[in-house]
Structure formats: structure tokens, C-alpha cells
Amino acid sequence: xxxxxxASSKYSDWFEKALRDGIITLYKYSLYSNVKEVxxxxxxxxxxxxxxxxxVALKSVNTNEVTKEFVIxxxxxxxxxxxxxxxxxxxxxxxxxxxxxxxxxxFANRGNLRQYSKDQ
Numbered sequence: 001x002x003x004x005x006x007a008s009s010k011y012s013d014w015f016e017k018a019l020r021d022g023i024i025t026l027y028k029y030s031l032y033s034n035v036k037e038v039x040x041x042x043x044x045x046x047x048x049x050x051x052x053x054x055x056v057a058l059k060s061v062n063t064n065e066v067t068k069e070f071v072i073x074x075x076x077x078x079x080x081x082x083x084x085x086x087x088x089x090x091x092x093x094x095x096x097x098x099x100x101x102x103x104x105x106x107f108a109n110r111g112n113l114r115q116y117s118k119d120q
Contacts, residue, residue, distance in 0.1 A: 015066045015074070023078055025091030027051075027104055032058065032093070044100075048107055055107040056090065064099035077103065 018024040032049040035058065039046040044060040061070055077089035088106040095102055 011068055011071045012066045014071055018074065018078070024074060025104075027091050027093045029093045029096045029102075032056075047102075051104075057087065057105040057107045058093065058095075059103040059105060060095065060098075061101050061103065064094070064101060066101070070101060073103070077105075 047058040090104040
């Protein structure tokens with residue numbers, strides 16, 4: 001059974017294969033605690049959360065369907081294994097309340113790039 005609704009078979013198929021092949025990790029949403037909204041943007045809502053003793057960012061993509069835009073974002077994020085100037089991509093989760101897909105990212109202690117630039 002697919003973890004998401006099928007928006008487009010092409011994109012859902014890519015997503016499901018990436019999960020099976022270990023390219024993308026799907027985390028259980030129930031493993032996150034202390035989930036708090038920290039920002040909103042055009043792409044969705046960003047939350048901070050605790051996971052296994054560390055703080056992560058959960059970026060909601062405001063859909064429960066695997067869209068072309070979501071797959072493009074996943075491909076970009078998963079192709080960058082480590083970079084000192086980018087938040088590390090850990091995987092995805094699905095919000096159990098809304099069913100929305102969420103990116104799991106390294107938490108930026110100083111907020112987003114816009115806030116960081118403003119504070120400098």
C-alpha cells in the first residue's frame with residue numbers, strides 16, 4: 001500500500017521506488033515530539049521537532065499527493081549528501097493529522113536565510 005495518494009502515477013512511482021531503494025527515508029511521524037510551528041512560506045509551514053535527542057525541521061509541503069514539484073525538491077535534496085552551507089536532508093514524514101507530506105531537515109538554529117541576513 002502506498003504511503004501517499006496517487007496524484008500522478010509517474011511521480012508516485014518514482015517516490016515509492018526511492019523509498020524502496022533507500023534513496024529517501026520515510027520516518028514515522030509519531031516519533032517526533034515537541035512539534036512547534038516556527039515559520040510560514042509560499043511552500044508551506046516549517047516546524048521544529050525533537051527526534052532521538054536532536055532538533056529537526058519539518059517542512060510541510062501542503063499536499064498529501066506526490067507532485068512534480070515535490071519530486072523535483074526531493075531529487076535536489078537527496079543529491080546533496082553534505083554541504084557546509086545547506087541544511088542536511090534526512091528524509092520525509094507524513095503528518096498524521098493532515099496527511100501532508102513533510103521534508104525532514106537539519107534544524108537551522110538561527111532561523112531561515114532571510115532572518116539570518118536581516119540580523120547581520
